[in-house]
Structures are given as structure tokens and as C-alpha cells.
Amino acid sequence: MATIIYTHTDEAPLLATYSFLPVIEAYASTAGVAVETRDISLSGRIIAQFADRLPEDQRIDDALAELGALAKTPEANIIKLPNISASIPQLKAAIKELQDQGYALPDYPDSPATDEDRDVRARYDAVKGSAVNPVLREGNSDRRAPASVKNYARSHPHSMGAWSPDSKTNVATMGADDFRSNEKSVVLESDDTLTIQHVAPDGTVTVLKESVPVLAGEVVDGTVMRAAALDAFLTEQVQRAKDEGVLFSVHLKATMMKVSDPIIFGHVVKAFLPAVFDQYGDELAAAGLSPSDGLGSILTGLEKVQNGAEIKAAIEQGLSDGPALAMVDSDRGITNLHVPSDVIVDASMPAMIRTSGHMWGPDGEEADTLAVIPDSSYAGVYQAVIDDCRANGALDPTTMGSVPNVGLMAQAAEEYGSHDKTFEIGGEGVVQVVNTAGDVLVEHDVQAGDIWRACQTKDVPIRNWVELAVTRARASDTPAVFWLDPTRAHDANLIEKVKQYLPEHDTDGLQIEIMPPAEACAFSLERIRKGEDTISVTGNVLRDYNTDLFPILELGTSAKMLSIVPLINGGGLFETGAGGSAPKHVQQLVKENHLRWDSLGEFLALASSFEHLATTTGNARAQILADTLDRATGTFLEENKSPSRKAGEIDNRGSHFYLALYWAQELASQQEDADLAAAFAKVAEDLAANESAIAEELLAVQGSPADIGGYYRPDDAKASAVMRPSETFNGILATLA
Template identity: 70%
Template sequence: MSTIIYTRTDEAPLLATYSLKPVLEAFAGAAGIEVQTRDISLAGRILAQFPERLTEEQRVGDALAELGQLATTPEANIIKLPNISASAPQLRAAITELQGQGYDLPDYPEDPQTEEEREVRARYDRVKGSAVNPVLREGNSDRRAPEAVKNYARSRPHSMGAWSADSRTRVATMGARDFAANEQSVVLPAADTLTIEHVAADGTRTVLKDGLQVEEGEVVDATFMDVAALRAFLAEQVGTAAAEDVLLSLHLKATMMKVSDPIIFGHAVETFFADVFSRYGEQLASAGLSARDGLAGILAGLDALGDQAEEVRAAVDARLAQLPRLSMVNSDKGITNLHVPSDVIVDASMPAMIRNGGKLWGPQGEEDDTLAIIPDSSYAGVYQAVIEDCKAHGAYDPTTMGSVPNVGLMARKAEEYGSHDKTFEIAADGVVRVVDAAGQTLMEHEVRAGDVWRACQTKDEPVRDWVKLAVTRARASGDPAIFWLDAERAHDANLITKVRTYLQDHDTDGLDLQVMSPVEATRVSVERIRQGLNTISVTGNVLRDYNTDLFPILEVGTSAKMLSVVPLMNGGGLFETGAGGSAPKHVQQLQSENYLRWDSLGEFLAIAESLRHLADREGNARAGVLGDALDRATERVLTEGRSPARRLGQIDNRGSHFYLALYWAEALAGQTADAELAAAFAPVAQQLGDQEEKIAQELLDAQGTPVDLGGYFHPDDAKATAAMRPSPTFNAVIDGLRG
């Protein structure tokens, strides 16, 4: 029997799974396909770390490790939904919820002192940040907008804010003493074992990382951010925003860059509230309150200061009044850009601002131009180039604009910057070195206490596969492909050499393949999309993340509508379902009024590709028929307005799943490739069609009252199922088909 692994994740995608997965199971079963679930949610990952503290009934397996192994095999067929890339506040909140549900989990040690506390901290840190994707991504990424989605955007364009030539919005970035400026890079001539060490000014040697295995041809980079320069830069931006009377906004990625960016975020909070921390810093620290958790964490914990709590709260309020207007996440609730590190993620926040005419929201709910701070200059210029283009030519037109699909280098943890076990906050002035097994120094940096130093690896085989995938997509589409690589940057210079070498392994006659710096590539790409032309962006891992939000949000309104295929290097397939940045708001709406706005379009697209993969890989022709029929059903969901609406009393996520099932059954009943399959689904289509009005009304009747899910990070399955499958009539048809 063929198998599809459907991942259980978090928040709105998890809630949608309770409704959509039974439909998938029912339809896939007709092709002899078993749909299995693996729990890679934040709660599941936490529980898997502490089996010895749980009862037998509470224990869960390490599904992420299992899927990581599966991804290296030809049999892999994994549909991966968006998961929480946990910031420290999210991790602590999930731990608290699980403890309240009766799970004997230890608290997260903020400042571990004992060996036991250090071990607990290490286990929890394994699930922080972007812990899932690097494990599963044993291939490179192919992301593009399906034709049906582009056609829908052209015929029913999403709103785009107007741009003015005199807009004051711009990007502020360091440009010196940052990660981009300090980068060094080497290509290993042979397999080796490296050591990262810190040598203090007094000669004390500390091993930061040893036993670092590298392969022949592997690219290894090292760099650091000068924190003194960072703080001076941040302080300067406060003055600039005040002088220009624009909003002040900070754009980082404290989830994926789970080590480096929370540190940078903390420096921003401390710099912007310098007087508060100069007066009360010791008291805040003694109460366990850290700037890295944002203003929300500090304000929520002030009671620990006793009589001084109100004094500190008043000092924060006074500073807020003195600062330039901060960009707001929620002005009605007073939640600023600096409240929670995971609230503002650069690859989602910057495109949304550009789509909105370069404007963000201020303290009074007003829209205004912003000074957008992206401290590291590695890719900040990409956003500035788009802003400059919009100032010169106005907003993009979704009815005519072209597309910028992406081929992204990410296999085997390629370019995992600032997020994993090779990023360090430096404890003392000195030198950080990368040393080979023979004791030779490959790279070194002079650093000062507090600087953020990081290294990353990019193996040779993924680069070869990335080049091959770029050529394949260029050949299949006929579109030009640009490798976004900067010859002036150390890492990129090494990749350029590899790209030019490996392109010689392929037939590139008639293909338009170029190498450009990210800024130059952006300018060319946006010029072409205004002409209605497509340009493939071939990028490294971070730019893959940025571009696959930036351009889809402008082209089709959201990155959740992208088709994301990861051809795994050993023959399997990983099918990703879009971005989950809006997921928390959707959960809150369901809890308050039983209405889920989450759009499962990404899941529909991924399921169809997964089915076709089974057809190609295993010769399961019926799976291919199911996949093609699903694509036709998905297009009808779009064109007939059956996607989730915006307001209570209209179709929501559950309703869109009903209509997908109806249209899928009708497409299967009407196809001629498999008469037996058509006959099997004809009565299903008849039942759903005859009872359409009744089912739609049952789904609408469920809306309007609060819902108890039994948990946010770890909902109660029975309660969530009841909430997400409220139509007895629809359930009876689907469950009857499931057998």
C-alpha cells in the first residue's frame, strides 16, 4: 500500500487538519493509499524530549527524528504543514500549558547553574526556533505560484496600497561591522574535523564547538556582528526617525535565527529604552526579566519587583512617550513592534508593508511611512530596491504582473545562519578561530564581549543538486533564471565558482542563466514583473525564505498560496503547504467566535503534488487521477468563491473543505481515465450535491459562539474534532467513504 505522511503541526494549520485530513483519508483510500500522521508540533517536540518524566500513556515518540530518517529514503512522501518556530516566550508558554494538563515537565532554566539544569536547557533548546525544517529538508526547494492561483489573482486582484514618489519609507541597515561585512569563507579541500575556539585576551582558550565534521568541497563561513556598532546604529535610528517624523520599526527573524536574532532584538529594546535599563537594569535582571523577551515579557513580570513595579512601568510609559512613534502590531491593545520578538518576522512584515503602500500602523492606529530597521546588511538591500521601484513607478498591478518563482538552496542544513549550534554570544574580548584537525587556523576574528559570532556550513552535494534544479526549472518553464549571488561577499564568491563549474555538467543551450548580486537581481526581476514577465530567482537559504514571501504577497496576496515542492535528493518527496504567519490570529478568532479564516489552499496544492509523486514513483496510476482531479477541484474552489471569507456568517475553513470534497468527487465522477474510480465517486458526488444546502447551513449554524479547544499548543483531540467537524451530514458521507 502507498503511504502519505501528513504532519500534525500547530495553531490554525493543526485545526484545519482535524477537518481536512478525514477528507484526504476518504479519497486517498480509493487509490489504496494510507494517510498516516506524525506529530511534529511544538508540544509534541517538547514531550518527546522528556519520556522518562511522563507516564506510559503520555509518552510520544520522536516523530521529527523519525521523519528526518525517512526523508533520506526513496520512499518518503511527506506533506509538511507550517509549524511554530518557537521563540523563548512561545516555548515557555507551551511548557506551562502542558504542565497544566498534567505533564511532569521541568521549567525552562533561564540561567542554568547545575549540570541537570544545563541538560534540561539543552533538551528544550533542541525544539526552539527553526528546529523542524532543517531536519526534513533533504532536498532543495522549488516554489512557484500555480497557474490557477495566478489566474485567480489576475481576475480578482487583491488590494494594493498606493505608493507616492515622496514616500519617506526606507530601510536602515548597518553596512559595516555586521555579519555581511565581517564574513570569511573557505572551501574545504578534503574531509576534516574542525574546532571553533575562543582565545581570550589573557590567553584562556575555550572550545566553543569541537568535532565539527566537514566534507570535501564543503563551504564553511564565519562572521560576527559588532554589538557596540549595532547599539550605536540603533541609537542613531531613534534620532533619525524622530527628525523625519516617521514610524520606527524593527524587522528581524527571532524564530528561524533562534540564537542570533533574539540577542539583536534584546539590544534594540535596551537601546530604545536605555534610560529604563540604566536605572532598573539590575532589578529587572534579578527578577529574571530580559529585554530579549520583549516589552510584553518585562511588563508581565513587573510584579516580581514589588513596590518598584509601578515605578518601572511608569518609566517605560514615559520612554514610549519620548520615543519616535513605534510601529504597532496591535494599536488597540498597545502592542508595539518591540513587545514580542516573534510578532514581527522580517520576511512577512516587510512584504506586507510594501503591499500597503510602504505604510505601517502607529500608536493611534494611523497609517504612516516608516524607517524599517534591518540591522544586518546581507539582504536588506533587496527590500530597499523594491521600495525604490515602487516610489518610482507606483504599486504593482496583480492583474498584469509577472512572477518570481524560486529555486532555493537548503538541503542538509545549507546556510543555516544564526540558528543552530555554531552561533555564540562572546563572553570576553579575544579571538575566535576555526581550526582544522592539523591545528591550522582557517578563519579568525577579533571580537569583544557581547559580540555575536556565527558559522555555517554548505555541503557540496546540495549545491550540485541546486544547480541541477535551477537548470531543470529554466528548461521546463522557458523563463530566465538568475543566481542571486554577490561576488563581493566571501560566501557567495565561493558559490559562484561552484555554480559556474556545475553548470558545465548540464545542457544549457538556449537557456538564459545569469549571476547577479541580490540588489541587481531584485531590480531586474521587478522591472520584468511590471512587464508581465517571469524570472526564476535561484537563491540561498535565507533569501529563499525572504523571496518566497516577498513576491507571492505582492503577486497573489499571500505566500500561503504557493506551490512548494522539495524533490528530496534520494528520490523521495517533501511537499510544503505555505506560510503560517497569520495562524495565531486565526486560532484566537476560532476560540472567540467559532470561525476559522485559515485558507487550506496550500494544503490542497501539496496533496495534489504528493499524489502525483506516488503515481510517478510507484506507478500508482489511480493516485495520479486523484491528483489531477484535486487540481480541478481546487481551481473551482477559487473561481466559485469557496475560499474562507473574512467575516462571521460566511464560509470559513470548514466550508471550503466541504466544497473541495464536493468538487473533487464531481471531478472524479466525470473523468474518463479510470471508469471504476468514476463509478465509485458518482454516488458520493450525488450525495454531497443533493445535500449541499443542508451541509452549508450546518456549517454556518456552528459559528458565533466561543469554543473551548482544551489548549492552544496542545488541544484536546475530541474537543478540536467536534469544533472542526460540526456538520453531521457531511461527516456521515465522508466517514462512510472512509469505511
């Protein structure tokens, strides 16, 4: 039997799964398609790491490792929902919840002192940050807005804030002594195993990473952000924001870049509150309170510090003395510096641009903002959009073109600032990347506190990326631009490879360009304003940034993107948009039993999954399911059955009902398979006849708190009861089983 793997992940997408998965299973069964689940949630990954320490009834298999192996096979058909890319505070919160649920898990060791501590730390480090995506992404990314979504956005435009030519909003970035400016890059001539080491001034060699296997043709980079330069830059920006009378904000990616960016975030917290850390830094450190965990963690931890009230008063004074801070939640006093994972650059910057270049201030009002993005690799992209809006006004969703993306990400390409090749340097010296022959390939002088990182990009994914770019340009008859900067070391090597591999494909009549990112962005914006589309062909980080930036401006959300990963060995990975895992949605559900998560991304991914299944297995009914689901999704959009933000109105569960109704109607009326039409005729009739009753049952539960039995690991029975409250709907679905 053909099989689709549907992933259990985290937060809002997980809760939505309790409601939508029964629909998928019922409809897929009519085509002989099995739908299986695999738990790759943060809690599931934690439990799998410690399975050897848990009793039999609590153990679960390492589903992520299983899916990683499956992704390398032609049979792979995986629907991957958004998951938590865990920061340290999130990881600790998940551990605490699991401990409270009866799992005998060790605490996360902040400062491992024993072999036992180091083992525990290594296990936890394996699940934090972007631990999932690099394992599953055995292919490059093809993300675009489907025609039905784009047409709906044009006819039902989302709100866009007006831009003033006098806007003082800008991006501040280093441009020197940062990752971009210090980058060195080499292309390996043959297979090898590299070592990353630190050499102290007295000649002492400390191995930072003992074994880095590489393949011939692989691009290997190393670079460093100098802590002293970072601190000087941040001090200047705090003063600049105050002088210009704008909000101060920092935009990092402390989830994906799980090692480097929390450290940078800590530098920002210290730069904003210099007097506090000058006077109390040692006491905070002794209490285990780190600025890298955010201001919120420090404030909470002060309750257990002897002079906590005194330090809290100093923090409040520091916040008062500095520029106004951008807020995550001004009503609750949650600032831009409270939690490193609250302000993620790829989502926060387009949201700011969409809102007139404004963020929210402590007074609850919008204001111009200085957006601090320390590393200059891609900061210019956001400045280009800001400059364009300042000169030409806000973009118009009713007329603007689109910027689909072909992203290089296969086999952990360009995984910057994360995993096991990023280090906070302990002392003065030199960091070197050395091959087995003893040759130094990359070398940087470093000081204590500098952040050094390396990354790898294999040749096979680069070849596949170039091929996918040409394929998409040909299929859509759209210009494609490689966003690569010849003055940056890594990009210069990629440009040579792109020029080498493009002639292997038929590019006659296609417009394929190579431009530095800021220039490519300006070029794409000029075309967008004419209603024209431009494919952005980017590396991994810009893939993440662009597939939030442009969809948020075009569609109002990145969750409505079609996100396909054609796996290199023939399988398919279908991601459900780029919308994150929406913790605020869970908070609303628990508070008032209303889930505003929009499952449109799941609908789009499911249709692509069925289509892939039909193509690879010859299952004609799977193709019918795909085609009818596409049409049903179009009706769903036109009938405006997306979730409302307000309790007492349609939510995620109601959306699933209407999608099921429209899909059943399409299946009942299709002409290709009479038996299938007959099987759905009664379902469509019953759903339509009971529409009012089902809608009422789904609305009746809203307005009161909901018990799901856990945030990071909900209780299955409780969560299912909350997410499937319509007995009428459930009963009709059961007739298909």
C-alpha cells in the same frame, strides 16, 4: 500499500487538519493509498524530548527524528504543514500549558547552573527555533505559484495600497561591523572535524563547539556582528525616525535565527528605551526580565517587581519621548517591540510594501516607516522594492509577472544565526575555527557581547541546487538568476561552484545570470512590471524572504504557493506554502468559532504528493486523484470558496466541504477509471444534494466561543468536534470508508 505521511503541526494548520484530514483519508483510500500522521508540533517535540521522564501513557515517539530518516529514502512522501519556530516566550508558554495538562515537565532554565539544568536546557534548545525544517529538508526547494492560482489572482486582484513619490519609507541597515561585512568563508579540501574556540587575551582557550564534522567541498563561514557598532547604529536610527517624523520598526527573524536575532532584538529594546535600562537594567536582570524576550514580557513581569509601577511609568515615558513605534496591534497597545516573534521580516516587510509602505502607528493610522534591518546581507532587496514602488507606483496584480524560487536549503544549508554554532561572546579575545591539524581557517577579534556565528553548506546540495535551477529554467522557459554577491565572502565561494557545475548541464538557449541580490531584485521587478517571469535562484535565507515577498505582492499571500522539495535520494517533501502558522486565526476560532485559515496550500501539496506517488509506484488511481484535485482546486478558486475573515461567513471548514464536493464531481466525471467514477458518483450526488444543509450546519456553530482544550496541544476529541460540526458531511464521507 503506498503511504503518504501527513504532519500534525501547530496552531491554525493543525486545527484545519482536524477538518481536512478525514477528506484526504476517505478519498485516498479509493486508490489504495494509506495516509498516516506524525506529530511534529512544538508540544509533541517537547514531550518526545522528555519521554524518559514521563509515564508510559504520556510518552510519544520522536516523530521528527523518524521523518528525518525517512526523508533520506526513495520511499519518502511527506506533506509538511507550517509549524511554530518557537521563540523563548512561545517555548515557555507551551511548557506551561503542558504542565497544566498534567505533564511533569521541568521549567526552562534561563541560567543553567547545574548539570541537570544544562541537560534540561539542551533538550529544550533542541526544539526551539527552526528545529523542524533542517531535519526534513533533504532536498532543495522549488516554490512557485501554480497557473490556477496565478490566473485567479489576475482576475480577482487583491488590494494594493497606492505609493507616493514623496514616501519617506526606507530601510536602515548597518553596512559595516555586521554579519555581512565581517564574513569569512573557506571551502574544505577534505573531510575533517572542526572546532570553534574562543582565545582570551591571556591565552585561555574556551571551546565553544567541540566537533563540527565537515565534508570535502563544503563551504564553511564565520562572521561577527559587533555589539558596540550595533548599539551605535540603533541609537542613530531611533533619532532618525524621530527627526524624519516616521514610525520606527525593526524587522528580524527571531524564529529561524533563534540565537542571534532575539539578542539583536534585545539590543533594539534597550536602544529605544535607553534611560530605562540605564536606571533599572540591573533590577530587571535580577528579576529575570530580559529585553531579548521583548517589551511585553518585561511589562508582564513587572507585576512581581517591588518598584514595578515606577519602572512601568519610566517605560511609558520612554515610549512617549521616542519616535512613534510601529504597532502589531494598536487597539491592544502591542508594539513592534513587544514580542520578538511578532514581527518576522519575511512577512512583515512585504506586508508593509503592499500597504503603501506603511505600518500602523499608535494612533491606529497608517504612516511612513523606517524599517530597521540591522544586518545588511539582504536589506538591500527590500530597499530595491521600496525604491521601485516610489518611482513607479504600486505593482498591479492583474498584469504583473511572477518570481518563482529555487532555494538552496538541503542538509541544513545556510542555517544562519541558529542552532549550535551561534554565540553571544562572553569576553574579549579571538574566535577561531580550527581544523584537526591545528590550522586556523577563520578568525575574528571579538569583544564581550558580540554575536559570532558560523554556518555550513555542503557540496552535494549545491550541485543539486544548480541542477534544479537549470531543470526549472528549461521546464518553464524562464530566465533564472542566481542572487549572489561577489563582494560577500560566502557568495564568492558559491559563485565559483555555480560556474563549475553549470557546464555539467544543457544550458543552450537558456538565460542564466548571476547578480548581487539588490541588483537581481531590481532586474526581476523590471520584468514583473512587463508581465514577465524570472526564477530567483537563492540561498536558504533569501529563499525564505523571496517566497513571502513576491507571492504577497502577486497573490496577496504566500500560503498559495506550490512548495515542492525534490529530495536528493528520490523521495518527495511537499510543503503547504509559506504562510506561517497564524496564531491570530486560532485566537479568532477560540473567541467566535470561525477559522479563517486558507488550506489552498494543503490542496496544492496534496495534488503534488499524489502525482509523485503515481510516478514512483505506478499507481494509476493516484494520478487520477492528482489530476482531478487540480481541476477541483481551479473550480474552488473560481467559485470563491476561500475562507472569509468574518464570523458568520464561510470559513476553513466550509472550504473543505466545497473542495470535497468539486473533487468528487471531477472524480465522478473522469473517463480513465469507470469503477472509480462509479464509487464517487453517489458521493458527488449526495454532497450536491445536501449543499445547503451542510453549509447551514457549518455556519450555525459560528459566533460563540469554541473550546479546543489547549492552544499548543489541543484535546483531540474537542478539536475534532469543533472542526467537524456537520453530521451530514461527516456521514457522507463515512460511506467511502
